Amino acid sequence: MNDGINSKVMKVNNALLVLETIMRRGPIARNELTGLVGLTQVSVINVTNALLEAGIIVEVGRANSGNQGRRSMVVDINEHAFYCFGMELSVGKLVCGLGDARGRLLQFEEIKFPSRSSAEMLLDKVDELVEEFLKNNQIDKRRILGMGIAVPGPLDVQEGIMINPPNFPGWKNVPIRSMLEERLGFRVCLDKETNLAALAESFYGVSVGYKTSFFMSLFRLGIGGGLVAENNIFHGFCDGAGEVGHMTVESSGRKCGCGNYGCLETMIAEDYLIEQVRHLYKIGMEIERPEDIDGITLEEIFERSSNGDDVCKDVVKQTAVYISIAIGNIVNLFSPEMIVLGGPLPEMSTQLVELVADRIHSKKYPSHCKDIKIVKSVLGPQVYVKGAIALAEKTFLSYVLPENF
8 A cells, every 4th residue: 555655656756856847947858858857768758748648748849869769859838737826925015926837927016005904905905916817818717826925024834824024013923825725716825035036046047057046135124035955945943044134243233123233134224324324424524425415325325336435335345244244154054056146235236246256255165165156136026926936836736737647
């Protein structure tokens, strides 16, 4: 009996491995696919034939097999095989996207809402958006594989509960997954927004093909992180991994909202950077300064720094130092192949990204620091929704397999 169960599980796992590889690497020749997944050629042919018959993948051509025999079939995911919703929920903002089986966004919409909105009111809006998207794209709800949600922590990923997210007054132990599943009539999963940003880059973005990558979100207020290894999110105990914003980078630094002192997110917060620049301008008697020191913005600070303004450049350099201390800790703990910097700060300042990369690459230990790639996110503001779509695909993909698996 157990042998039968194990055989069934192995068959499903092999089919998922083949399908996921096609989704990530397609279009791909079957002989190349065999080498990537580590299965026998017969197994790959059997799996792909079943997926072709079910319409989950499609044949898109033939490729040279490297010998004189028959040319190898080239296969790819059928973009209409299934669809997934992705949703991002953050302070005052709800973003919804609908993606096809390739992860390509068919529709994307962002709406604002009052910060004191109840969970019920927001879920009503999600229900409306889902119906609107299905109608606009002429998709039957039965073709929806599921929905992924990117939400702020802390949360219980397994139970689908938002525990007590900051800036969401009245939201305590909200079972958002079960509430949405009941309303929408299809499967729902969730994770922290930074974890899903890391997953999005791993599935569709700059870290595709890398076994390990770390995503750091650098916001005007708040810093987060997510680690992906072999396309899997590392959650840690109590889903607490990735809280890079609360690494201490300055032992005598200012107090953070978490109660500790010198956390990364408080030492590079927008208000603090502006405060530092204002102070340095006011005490420097012989420096060229903007006319409205008190009205200077973060965008202006980054722009003036890149143009050679010494005051702004000093502040940006110190910001890079703090970020590099946190990344250095990540490198020592997890040794990812790639660090992806996302959010408003890297978008505003290529110089900041370059300064961080220079500091990490100049570290003497570990010796492979010079080989770690440090890059900007390529998915922009859609990264969280795309990560939510990737999570739904990854979590529910077994439901698209033919019954004979």
